[in-house]
Amino acid sequence: MSDATGKRWVFFLSDRTGITAETLGATLLTQFDEAEFKQSTLPFINSEDKARAAVEYIDQVAGSSGLKPIVFSTTVSDEVRVILRGANALFLDLFDLFVPQLEGELNVKSMHREGRAHGIAxxxxxxxxxxxxxxxxxxxxxxxxxxxxxxxxxxxxxxxxxxxxxxxxxxxxxxxxxxxxxxxxxxxxxxxxxxxxxxxxxxxxxxxxxxxxxxxxxxxxxxxxxxxxxxxxxxxxxxxxxxxxxxxxxxxxxxxxxxxxxxxxxxxxxxxxxxxx
Amino acid sequence: MSDATGKRWVFFLSDRTGITAETLGATLLTQFDEAEFKQSTLPFINSEDKARAAVEYIDQVAGSSGLKPIVFSTTVSDEVRVILRGANALFLDLFDLFVPQLEGELNVKSMHREGRAHGIAxxxxxxxxxxxxxxxxxxxxxxxxxxxxxxxxxxxxxxxxxxxxxxxxxxxxxxxxxxxxxxxxxxxxxxxxxxxxxxxxxxxxxxxxxxxxxxxxxxxxxxxxxxxxxxxxxxxxxxxxxxxxxxxxxxxxxxxxxxxxxxxxxxxxxxxxxxxx
CATH class of the missing domain: 3.40.50 (Rossmann fold)
Incomplete structure (x- = not known):
């Protein structure tokens, strides 16, 4: 996979549709339009196997493009996230950053349950x-x-x-x-x-x-x-x-x-x- | 404004439509369904005056409900955000949390320009x-x-x-x-x-x-x-x-x-x- 475009890869990664990650990432990236981005969504990353495959893919892109990819992630499972964090990328996860503050204020533990937003509930x-x-x-x-x-x-x-x-x-x-x-x-x-x-x-x-x-x-x-x-x-x-x-x-x-x-x-x-x- | 429902107020606040803040907040809140929430969107908060009016409203809600509101915010202007941070609420801003990491990785300053996502561009x-x-x-x-x-x-x-x-x-x-x-x-x-x-x-x-x-x-x-x-x-x-x-x-x-x-x-x-x- 050779990529001579000089564009930075951005992945939107989720255990569900990836729509929240896309919305989040799109809003943030609009603040950086000097840089050019190549965007890709990896939805339904809901098992450790799929997480490992995603990491492999991201690492391949990192290697061939020579630029560290950016990953916007909304993945509920801690086990999946541990694997994803190992990717050669800037890994930005919504739950990592916000859930601790919400747990503190609400004084309850979050449920770590996937498939809630945009989901069958x-x-x-x-x-x-x-x-x-x-x-x-x-x-x-x-x-x-x-x-x-x-x-x-x-x-x-x-x-x-x-x-x-x-x-x-x-x-x-x-x-x-x-x-x-x-x-x-x-x-x-x-x-x-x-x-x-x-x-x-x-x-x-x-x-x-x-x-x-x-x-x-x-x-x-x-x-x-x-x-x-x-x-x-x-x-x-x-x-x-x-x-x-x-x-x-x-x-x-x-x-x-x-x-x-x-x-x-x-x-x-x-x-x-x-x-x- | 009396509120005897015992529900926690959640505000989605933005200088534009509030859709990113809603998406972000909805995804996070689904991890806390023991708590019940009363949700409201405050769009187009794009001036210091409007920010002050929003803070006044949030503080009023905080006072009458007896529970600190949660604010999910996507507001680009630093001046507006300084005012919003003064509200009696748990203030969670997308740009506060993610932009510094992106600036570090991309090695450029963000543009602090409003109205980009879902916008005229x-x-x-x-x-x-x-x-x-x-x-x-x-x-x-x-x-x-x-x-x-x-x-x-x-x-x-x-x-x-x-x-x-x-x-x-x-x-x-x-x-x-x-x-x-x-x-x-x-x-x-x-x-x-x-x-x-x-x-x-x-x-x-x-x-x-x-x-x-x-x-x-x-x-x-x-x-x-x-x-x-x-x-x-x-x-x-x-x-x-x-x-x-x-x-x-x-x-x-x-x-x-x-x-x-x-x-x-x-x-x-x-x-x-x-x-x-």
Whole structure:
């Protein structure tokens, strides 16, 4: 295995999916973007044999790249961790660093039990998320309007401003029931809310985006169309923002926001509680 | 604010969305389920004023609950962190604990720049995830079969075994292009793959589930129907598992797996690289 890229290897290692290790590592590595990293996840390292195989692999990479790899680990078993610590790497384990302080404060021993986070214990959370996702899919783009009583939020915006991804992310990550409804050029012209939304006024949240970006997004769908033209999207967005203001509907310009930020912003402004705690 | 529940408060605190802090904290707290926790996220704590307001709130909770709150924090600014450390709480900060070790190994100073993870720098990642999600939505449940060349994986299973949530999760979390295709009772009877899937045989992954659970899920949709009956679901699942075996299609029983685990398992078995690194 030769590696002449000069990149530093980073491993996300876990006895389960590795998602926590990835999240942790990604957040930390963003603070070091001078360095370039080559990333790999090693999930389901839940036995001493698998730990030894992982160490062998990491050591091989260390040898051929000439740079000590960095390992972000979330592994509950002490026996597994002892083996992993032997790797030729900077070994950073979440449990090593935080559990002693938590044990001290809570005055109990931790359970050293694997497979808890993102795991089978989460049956209720799982069901909430699946229900929320089904809700989002069944109440997408103005469909299923007889089910708005169950919505925690109804996103409104002109076509292609990101209503669907935001609704699905709210469901998937936070278990929030989110519907979405498109504002048509007619709604925007009249500066009136679609009548079907009137009874649910307090659930509405408006999305906006920069005209250039929406022009680009719509052009990918229907290049050269009136629908995608810059004058048309500029008009729709200006009217949408004026409608939000006039109707006192909270809203965000999502141009420079990630999907996580959009979801968090909506939940904060609408006072929505996560259902996945 | 009186709180007679005897529960310990846990805060997830961040200059951005709080998702990293939540993930980190959730993983650690699962090791302490004797204790009961009351959880709250304080996002966008990105100024000294907001930090002071957060400390005030945490101190109020500490006073009224009589138990020192636990704070999981991911806050980049040193100035903000100095203030937060003053709270009457067990303050556990990701950057405090990991950054010094990373700086040592990488031999560079960290940037102390906020808003990197899940942030605007991730425009490419954002677009990959949105494209992947649109792909999943447009290739759900056997629709859009002319686009299977672009699939990284095609999930197959009898109705309601969890194909849609798994496809969307793969897209949202990992940027993976996942289609899914339902196996009909006729496909299962004949033990043949639907012809449309033949050219994409190496992309197939089968899902299965315990009969009782599928009976329950289908009953929520059509109670008392033949479709939901235990004999019918048992037949379909037995035939599906036999089809997977006969056609050498890798598969998993997802009954006791979380959606994260299902996604990770599929990616590992099919050798799919994340596109969101």
């Amino acid at each position: 989460d049956r209720d959370t799982y069901q909430i998320r699946i229900d929320a996702m089904n809700y989002a899919l069944n109440h997408d783009d103005g469909v299923g309007e007889d089910g708005y009583e169950d919505a925690q939020v109804i996103l409104i915006a002109p076509s292609r401003c990101g209503k669907t991804p935001a609704s699905i992310y709210l469901a998937m990550q936070h278990g929030v029931f989110a519907a979405n409804y498109p504002l048509t050029p007619e709604d925007l012209e009249n500066q009136r809310l679609p009548r079907i939304l009137e009874p649910h006024r307090d659930k509405l949240y408006g999305l906006s985006i920069e005209p250039d970006r929406l022009h680009h997004i719509r052009s990918e769908r229907r290049r050269g169309s009136q629908y995608a033209s810059l004058p048309q999207v500029s008009f729709e967005l200006r009217q949408a923002e004026s409608l939000y203001k006039r109707q006192r509907i909270p809203s965000s310009d999502t141009t420079n926001m990630s999907i996580e930020e959009i979801a968090t912003m909506i939940m904060q402004e609408k006072g929505i509680r996560r259902r996945t705690f | 991730d425009r490419d990642t954002y677009q990959i995830r949105i494209d992947a999600m649109n792909y999943a939505l447009n290739h759900d449940d056997g629709v859009g079969e002319d686009g299977y060349e672009d699939a990284q994986v095609i999930l197959i299973a009898p109705s309601r075994c969890g194909k849609t949530p798994a496809s969307i999760y793969l897209a949202m979390q990992h940027g993976v292009f996942a289609a899914n295709y339902p196996l009909t009772p006729e496909d299962l009877e004949n033990q043949r793959l639907p012809r449309i899937l033949e050219p994409h045989r190496d992309k197939l992954y089968g899902l299965s589930i315990e009969p009782d659970r599928l009976h329950h899920i289908r009953s929520e949709r059509r109670r008392g129907s033949q479709y939901a009956s235990l004999p019918q679901v048992s037949f379909e699942l037995r035939q599906a598992e036999s089809l997977y075996k006969r056609q050498r299609i890798p598969s998993s029983d997802t009954t006791n797996m979380s959606i994260e685990e299902i996604a990770t398992m599929i990616m590992q078995e099919k050798g799919i690289r994340r596109r969101t690194f």
